[in-house]
Amino acid sequence: MSDAPNISVAAAPRLRRGGRLFLFYSSAVLLTGFVSMLFADLLWRTGWSASRTVLLVLFIVLFLLTAIGCMHGVYGFFIRIFGTSRRITALKNFKEQDIHAVSTAIIFPIYNEDSMRVLEGLRATYESIERTGQLDRFDFFILSDSTNPDCWIEEERRWSELVCDLDALGKIYYRRRLFSEARKSGNIRDFLNTWGKRYRYFICCDADSVMRGETLVDLVKLMEAHPTVGLIQTVPALVNAESLFGRIQQFANRLYAPVFISGLNYWALDFGNYWGHNAIIRTEPFMQFCDLPQLPGRKPFGGQILSHDFVEAALMLRENWQVWLAYDLEGSYEEAPQSLIENAQRERRWCQGNLQHGLVLFAKGLRGVSRIHLIFGIFGYVASPLWLAFLLTFDWIYCAQKYTGLSDITVQSFNPYLKNWSGTAHALLIFTICMTVIMLPKFLSLLDLARDWPRRTAFGGLHKATISVIGETLFSTLHAPLLMLWHTRSVLTNLAGITVGWTTQKRDADGTSWLYALQRHWGHMLIGLAWGVFNWKLDPGLFWWFTPLLAGLVFSVPLSVLTSRRNVGARAKSLGLFLTPEETKPPLELVSLRSRMKIHHLTEDKSPHFCVHVGLAAAVLDPYVNAVHVSLLREKQLNPVYAEHLRKIGAGTDAVREFGEKLLAGGPGKLKADERMAVLADQGVMVWLHQQAWLRPDEKLAPWWRAMIREFSQRV
Amino acid sequence: MEPALKILPDVSGEIAGRSLEEWNAAYVKVENYFHALRIRNKPLLGQMVLRVLERAQRRAAAEPGRSATELAGEEMDKLVTGWFAEVLQTSPAGTDQMLSTRGRLALLLADMPGKWQDQFLRPGPWPLEFVVAMRESFFRAGPDFQLSKMTPRPLDLGPITTLTNFGKLPYVRMALVWILFALLLVTVFWLTHDGFGRVKDYFQEHFQLLLDWFRQNV
Numbered sequence: 001m002s003d004a005p006n007i008s009v010a011a012a013p014r015l016r017r018g019g020r021l022f023l024f025y026s027s028a029v030l031l032t033g034f035v036s037m038l039f040a041d042l043l044w045r046t047g048w049s050a051s052r053t054v055l056l057v058l059f060i061v062l063f064l065l066t067a068i069g070c071m072h073g074v075y076g077f078f079i080r081i082f083g084t085s086r087r088i089t090a091l092k093n094f095k096e097q098d099i100h101a102v103s104t105a106i107i108f109p110i111y112n113e114d115s116m117r118v119l120e121g122l123r124a125t126y127e128s129i130e131r132t133g134q135l136d137r138f139d140f141f142i143l144s145d146s147t148n149p150d151c152w153i154e155e156e157r158r159w160s161e162l163v164c165d166l167d168a169l170g171k172i173y174y175r176r177r178l179f180s181e182a183r184k185s186g187n188i189r190d191f192l193n194t195w196g197k198r199y200r201y202f203i204c205c206d207a208d209s210v211m212r213g214e215t216l217v218d219l220v221k222l223m224e225a226h227p228t229v230g231l232i233q234t235v236p237a238l239v240n241a242e243s244l245f246g247r248i249q250q251f252a253n254r255l256y257a258p259v260f261i262s263g264l265n266y267w268a269l270d271f272g273n274y275w276g277h278n279a280i281i282r283t284e285p286f287m288q289f290c291d292l293p294q295l296p297g298r299k300p301f302g303g304q305i306l307s308h309d310f311v312e313a314a315l316m317l318r319e320n321w322q323v324w325l326a327y328d329l330e331g332s333y334e335e336a337p338q339s340l341i342e343n344a345q346r347e348r349r350w351c352q353g354n355l356q357h358g359l360v361l362f363a364k365g366l367r368g369v370s371r372i373h374l375i376f377g378i379f380g381y382v383a384s385p386l387w388l389a390f391l392l393t394f395d396w397i398y399c400a401q402k403y404t405g406l407s408d409i410t411v412q413s414f415n416p417y418l419k420n421w422s423g424t425a426h427a428l429l430i431f432t433i434c435m436t437v438i439m440l441p442k443f444l445s446l447l448d449l450a451r452d453w454p455r456r457t458a459f460g461g462l463h464k465a466t467i468s469v470i471g472e473t474l475f476s477t478l479h480a481p482l483l484m485l486w487h488t489r490s491v492l493t494n495l496a497g498i499t500v501g502w503t504t505q506k507r508d509a510d511g512t513s514w515l516y517a518l519q520r521h522w523g524h525m526l527i528g529l530a531w532g533v534f535n536w537k538l539d540p541g542l543f544w545w546f547t548p549l550l551a552g553l554v555f556s557v558p559l560s561v562l563t564s565r566r567n568v569g570a571r572a573k574s575l576g577l578f579l580t581p582e583e584t585k586p587p588l589e590l591v592s593l594r595s596r597m598k599i600h601h602l603t604e605d606k607s608p609h610f611c612v613h614v615g616l617a618a619a620v621l622d623p624y625v626n627a628v629h630v631s632l633l634r635e636k637q638l639n640p641v642y643a644e645h646l647r648k649i650g651a652g653t654d655a656v657r658e659f660g661e662k663l664l665a666g667g668p669g670k671l672k673a674d675e676r677m678a679v680l681a682d683q684g685v686m687v688w689l690h691q692q693a694w695l696r697p698d699e700k701l702a703p704w705w706r707a708m709i710r711e712f713s714q715r716v
Numbered sequence: 717m718e719p720a721l722k723i724l725p726d727v728s729g730e731i732a733g734r735s736l737e738e739w740n741a742a743y744v745k746v747e748n749y750f751h752a753l754r755i756r757n758k759p760l761l762g763q764m765v766l767r768v769l770e771r772a773q774r775r776a777a778a779e780p781g782r783s784a785t786e787l788a789g790e791e792m793d794k795l796v797t798g799w800f801a802e803v804l805q806t807s808p809a810g811t812d813q814m815l816s817t818r819g820r821l822a823l824l825l826a827d828m829p830g831k832w833q834d835q836f837l838r839p840g841p842w843p844l845e846f847v848v849a850m851r852e853s854f855f856r857a858g859p860d861f862q863l864s865k866m867t868p869r870p871l872d873l874g875p876i877t878t879l880t881n882f883g884k885l886p887y888v889r890m891a892l893v894w895i896l897f898a899l900l901l902v903t904v905f906w907l908t909h910d911g912f913g914r915v916k917d918y919f920q921e922h923f924q925l926l927l928d929w930f931r932q933n934v
Contacts, residue, residue: 139859164825173858189866197862293868296877315869363871623753627820634814635857687817694749695789698741713748 016086017269021369024075024267028067035067035433036060041414042426051397058390065383066437073256073441076263080448084262086269088232088324094218094225104138104220104280105199106211109187111145111180113207115155116604118142119162120596121210124589126166128213137220139199140172145180145187149680152176153615153625160628174632178645178681184276185292185308192287194639199283206277209236210589212331219280222326230286230321231313233272233279234332235261239582239590243338243511244572245563250336251578252472255459259445261327270322271369276309278332282321286312289319295359300352300494307353310377311360314370333582333590339512339564340479340556341520344486351381351490384487391549399538442469458581468578478552478559485524485553511564514557521556528553613668617708619680626690633683651682660685664692667704733776734784742788743769749792753820754829755836764837768792799837803850825853 039059043052084090106125110118122140129135142159146152159174166172177190188204196202201223203216211234219232235257238250265272274281290312292305305311313323337343354377360366361374412419418426446469449456459465532550535543543550552559562568572578582590618625633651636642650656659675660682668676679685698706731739746765755761771794772787779787793816800819801807823829826849828836835846 141858160824164827169825169854170856170859173856175857193864193866194861195858196866197864198859287864287866289869291866291868293870295871296873359873359876360871362873362876364874365872621752623749623820624824627817627824630814630817631821632857639861639863641863687814691793691816694745695786695793697783697785697789698745709745709748713751 017267017271017369020267020269024071024263025068027074028064028071031067031070031437032060032064035063035430035437038415038418038426038430038433039063041418042423042430045411045413045423045426046401049397049400051393051400055390055393055397058386058393062383062386062390063434063437065379066434069260070437070440072260072263073444074263075266076259076261077441077444077448079262079266080259081451084266087265087328088222088226088229088326089218089328092225094221097221097224099134099137099217099220099224102137102201102220102224103199104216105141105191105195105202106138106205106216107141107143107188107191107202108205108207108209109143109145109184109191110155110207111184111187112148112151113146115151115158116600117597118155118207119158120593120600121205121208122172123162123166123596124210124593125205125213125216126168126172127592128211128589129216130213132213132217134213134217135171138171138216140168141191141195142172142174143187143191144174144176145183146176147180148615149619149676150613150615152680153619153629156628156632157618157622157625160624176632178636178642178649182292182304183306185305185312189291190641192283193641196283196287201280202283202286203280204277206334208335209278210239210333210593211278212587212589215329215331216280218329219326223280223282226322226324228320228322229270229324230282230316230319231272231274231279231323232326233274233313233323234329235325235327236275236278236332236334237330237580237582238336239333239580240335240594241338242566242569243564244569244578245340245343246336246338247569247572247578248472248475248563249343250580251468252476253336254580254582255449255465255469256441256445258327259441259448261325265325265327268325268369268373270324271317271367272313272323272325273373274309274313274316274323276307278334285316285319285321289321290315295356297359299497301356301359305353305360306356307350307377310357310370310373314360314363314366314374317367317370318365331587331589340482340560341512341517341564344483347381347483347486348490351487352494354378354381355491355494381487381491384484385491387484388488395535395538398542402538439473442473445469455581458579458584460576460579460584464576464579471572471577475563477548478555481528481549481552482521482524482556482559485527510566512561514561517557517560521560524553524556528556613676613704616668616676616680617712619686620689620693621708621712623690626686629680630683630686633681633686637683646681649678649681651678652684656682656685657688660689664689664696664705665700665702667702669704670702731773731776733780738784739769739773742772742784745785746788746792753823753836755833756829757833760833760836767837768795771795795837802840803842803847805851822850822853826850 036056036059040056043056046052108118108122119142122142126135126140129138142155144152144155146155155176156174159172163169163172175191175194177187180187182189192202201220203211203219205211215234219234222232223229237257238246238253241247241250292308292311292315294304295302297303316323337346357374357377361371361378413421413426418429421429446462446466449459449465450462456462456465460468528550532543532546532554535546535550573583586594619629620626633646636646646652656678659671659679662670663676663679671679679689693701693705693709701709730736743765746768747761750761750764755764768788768791771791772784775787775791776782776784797816797819800815800822804815804819804822806815806818823836826832826846832846832849835842
């Protein structure tokens with residue numbers, strides 16, 4: 001690497017971080033200790049038992065997690081009031097850095113994504129950098145792992161169009177791997193092995209990422225100003241949501257995240273974390289230290305590391321490189337799922353990866369802070385079964401108390417201040433404290449908004465923002481039990497090594513369909529109803545305590561369908577609810593992205609009869625798509641790794657030529673999926689197919705080709 | 717530019733020994749291909765198609781066994797590839813099977829459909845800008861390779877590694893079977909030494925009330 005500095009990194013000072021960690025977590029532990037004592041006292045008042053011990057332990061764990069969350073809010077709030085110099089953007093005057101000799105790659109790893117959206121996001125980012133006048137310092141790479149041939153060809157087609165449109169030959173590159181081993185981390189490794197040494201830094205984007213040019217330039221300057229920093233993670237703002245669910249998530253992200261992340265940065269400092277995208281990475285140390293090994297043993301813990309980002313940050317930190325969170329850099333965007341079910345699908349994938357971190361936790365040499373990040377990731381999912389266990393244990397104790405004939409007369413509290421309180425009042429006090437701890441960060445976020453006039457306006461005013469927070473709180477109350485059951489199922493099935501497949505979501509024109517929601521939620525409804533009846537029979541008083549939880553389960557179908565609707569989201573927007581700064585004052589990048597996406601949607605033909613094997617048809621029939629495709633295959637031969645992969649697929653062999661003949665004579669239905677992929681990967685056969693499809697008389701072609709030629713020439 | 721189609725149907729209604737329907741099919745195929753190349757100017761398109769058909773008709777008498785579409789297809793390929801060879805200054809003589817691909821790519825990158833439709837298939841000389849755009853166009857998926865090899869460093873998981881490989885340890889399964897057998901013996905012993913009585917008492921004590929409640933309420 002010509003322009004890379006020598007690796008010589010001093011360890012970051014530990015005292016300040018140690019003090020902050022101690023103070024931060026001690027606050028959470030202190031709060032947990034106090035409330036746990038109150039809870040233990042309550043349990044003691046009704047007579048101790050083994051099940052009460054279980055309940056208490058569960059309470060302590062769950063409350064500690066909640067208290068840590070609350071402390072993030074509290075510390076973040078005060079940091080935002082009083083300011084801090086301990087943030088990456090305040091450490092040096094980085095804006096003065098000269099980056100004319102620095103090369104940075106911006107990579108978009110993709111896997112069977114909507115290539116239209118990916119490339120329009122890339123275009124918005126590209127144009128934004130162009131406006132900064134620093135475009136020459138950046139190269140763009142679309143790193144495809146797509147296994148669907150239609151996606152593959154579509155990506156190539158749209159890439160070539162984009163390159164021609166932007167006159168970006170030699171600036172925007174496209175590479176598709178023939179074997180997608182080790183998924184996203186393998187995809188990035190392949191890029192680094194092929195081109196990594198050309199770039200001092202690389203910025204990893206997600207398929208739905210958009211980044212502002214100034215932000216990207218600032219990230220490079222920050223890296224230049226801090227040679228001991230290995231990775232800087234930005235905090236992506238959720239944008240472009242249209243459904244009510246998406247807009248609520250987006251609103252929560254934009255309102256609460258600044259406060260929470262400020263709190264996170266308080267204790268993490270230069271031992272931050274990596275979230276897998278919208279981050280800049282110093283290439284050389286990453287290549288040297290962050291190639292992920294296989295974990296010993298079998299699934300779910302063993303094998304390839306699925307959630308690579310946390311581990312890569314931990315490995316970087318292990319080698320004394322710093323990892324920072326640039327939480328005050330604006331202009332980093334991503335999109336979120338638009339419905340509860342899509343969200344649950346994503347959570348399920350993440351669950352598997354995070355549980356696997358249970359093994360990485362034991363890796364020798366990792367920083368303590370890295371282990372904390374890993375533990376948080378794990379508990380993000382494990383907390384759900386623990387919460388369910390807490391509720392079931394509570395029901396069990398209530399049931400046993402009532403039907404074993406034991407007295408339910410409580411003894412006096414051990415606490416002198418609660419001596420005259422009834423058991424119910426005592427329970428209510430604990431409930432109020434719990435609710436306060438949960439709600440306090442939200443309240444502080446609102447307070448933070450109230451003291452910042454421009455931000456307040458960007459959220460549609462304090463009044464509307466307050467109503468939106470109330471709405472968001474109601475929604476998350478109903479959503480929480482569903483997440484609890486989904487996460488519990490994911491955790492249990494993952495631990496059992498069972499892979500539960502998801503069918504592709506059946507969306508109608510405007511979100512989740514009623515039938516699909518019923519298929520996905522009938523179990524939740526049933527559990528909610530059964531649990532409700534049980535609690536009602538047990539004690540109607542108890543039933544009412546459970547209603548928020550039960551309502552989320554029983555009404556999961558309408559909740560899922562209605563919150564996925566775009567028109568409901570639009571209605572809320574017209575009422576000024578759940579507004580975010582990117583909605584009220586959209587940045588240029590997002591305006592450009594949205595308008596281009598709208599044009600695509602209005603102008604592109606989505607007739608279903610043209611959708612079967614459309615990629616194959618285009619790759620064979622379209623003279624330009626075929627030329628681009630064949631050229632890319634030809635270039636692959638120059639890389640020994642890809643050449644070997646092509647050989648493995650069978651490219652250039654007589655067998656593939658026979659597949660080609662079969663394809664022309666019988667249509668794509670006559671070939672298996674892997675045979676079609678082999679044909680698409682053979683440059684010679686693709687040239688021949690193009691020629692033959694246009695030279696042969698119709699009677700020598702399968703009816704499918706005749707229809708495609710007709711359809712195709714009308715389309716272009 | 718070669719002259720347009722001159723041959724008319726003979727008295728039997730055929731052209732060069734093929735029916736009008738056959739020539740119509742050939743026309744449609746050639747027109748579709750030029751459509752696919754995004755030739756949108758109708759007069760130009762018509763002229764190109766007729767030029768191809770004329771060449772096919774010239775061959776038709778000598779090759780009675782070939783269909784009009786086949787002949788037109790071959791002539792179209794020859795015409796287009798020959799033109800690519802001239803513009804790109806490459807030999808058309810079958811040595812470079814990628815010539816057609818290169819030519820089509822050059823058309824795309826030079827934006828022939830947008831800027832240079834009038835130059836397509838026209839004999840030279842061509843405008844310098846067009847020639848430069850065609851000849852200097854090259855497509856690259858990436859910059860020059862700088863190959864390297866990342867090597868993973870193994871994570872030392874300490875004693876936990878042994879645990880993850882527990883199932884692979886020798887005789888573990890055998891030992892597990894023995895442990896299960898021992899547990900079975902303990903259970904049998906416990907059940908035959910007043911264990912049943914204790915289970916019965918436990919159920920009577922803890923579950924009878926529950927059962928009664930269920931009978932009454934559910």
